[in-house]
Amino acid sequence: xxxxxxxxxxxxxxxxxxxxxxxxxxxxxxxxxxxxxxxxxxxxxxxxxxxxxxxxxxxxxxxxxxxxxxxxxxxxxxxxxxxxxxxxxxxxxxxxxxxxxxxxxxxxxxxxxxxxxxxxxxxxxxxxxxxxxxxxxxxxxxxxxxxxxxxxxxxxxxxxxxxxxxxxxxxxxxxxxxxxxxxxxxxxxxxxxxxxxxxxxxxxxxxxxxxxxxxxxxxxxxxxx
Numbered sequence: 571x572x573x574x575x576x577x578x579x580x581x582x583x584x585x586x587x588x589x590x591x592x593x594x595x596x597x598x599x600x601x602x603x604x605x606x607x608x609x610x611x612x613x614x615x616x617x618x619x620x621x622x623x624x625x626x627x628x629x630x631x632x633x634x635x636x637x638x639x640x641x642x643x644x645x646x647x648x649x650x651x652x653x654x655x656x657x658x659x660x661x662x663x664x665x666x667x668x669x670x671x672x673x674x675x676x677x678x679x680x681x682x683x684x685x686x687x688x689x690x691x692x693x694x695x696x697x698x699x700x701x702x703x704x705x706x707x708x709x710x711x712x713x714x715x716x717x718x719x720x721x722x723x724x725x726x727x728x729x730x731x732x733x734x735x736x737x738x739x740x741x742x743x744x745x746x747x748x749x750x751x752x753x754x755x756x757x758x759x760x761x762x763x764x765x766x767x768x769x770x771x772x773x774x775x776x777x778x779x780x781x782x783x784x785x786x787x788x789x790x791x792x793x794x795x
């Protein structure tokens with residue numbers, strides 16, 4: 571079965587590393603200090619939108635938190651100190667290895683039984699890559715009946731572009747002022763800087779493959795189609 575990730579300790583470590591109080595983080599995210607405390611102690615799961623907000627306030631990335639959670643909550647490096655090369659080192663062709671910006675792939679195979687699994691409020695993400703990829707999030711997502719990525723009045727927005735393909739069930743995707751129903755076999759893509767919300771108002775779970783490029787807002791490597 572998938573490897574359940576406990577983000578609470580990693581979130582607390584990142585907060586303390588930056589010298590932020592529970593109250594200050596809660597104020598910036600727009601939740602109560604007690605809720606942040608419950609998330610840190612594993613007593614509550616944030617929504618997708620709240621998790622994105624926490625990542626932004628802490629100046630880190632979701633992948634960094636996942637990595638820290640897998641290392642017993644070790645301190646998380648600020649997003650301003652990335653492990654990726656700068657854009658000016660991007661090679662003109664993939665074949666030029668010395669300046670390569672793509673991280674090395676140590677383990678190319680991600681087995682179904684060994685996925686990193688992140689449980690949120692009504693939503694489960696499973697990472698489909700074994701190693702951290704600084705440019706891409708490749709995910710299997712599941713939205714339980716009645717679940718949503720955020721509240722209707724608090725649409726999400728962040729850097730990157732998203733591509734989704736529904737495997738089973740149906741998902742409502744609101745992008746700006748338009749709402750689309752995505753069913754089995756359907757696909758959707760959009761600019762993540764546009765306010766958006768994913769929800770499942772139906773009676774059966776929705777399972778989908780989700781692909782996010784440059785969620786942190788960084789440019790894609792040169793020549794990446």
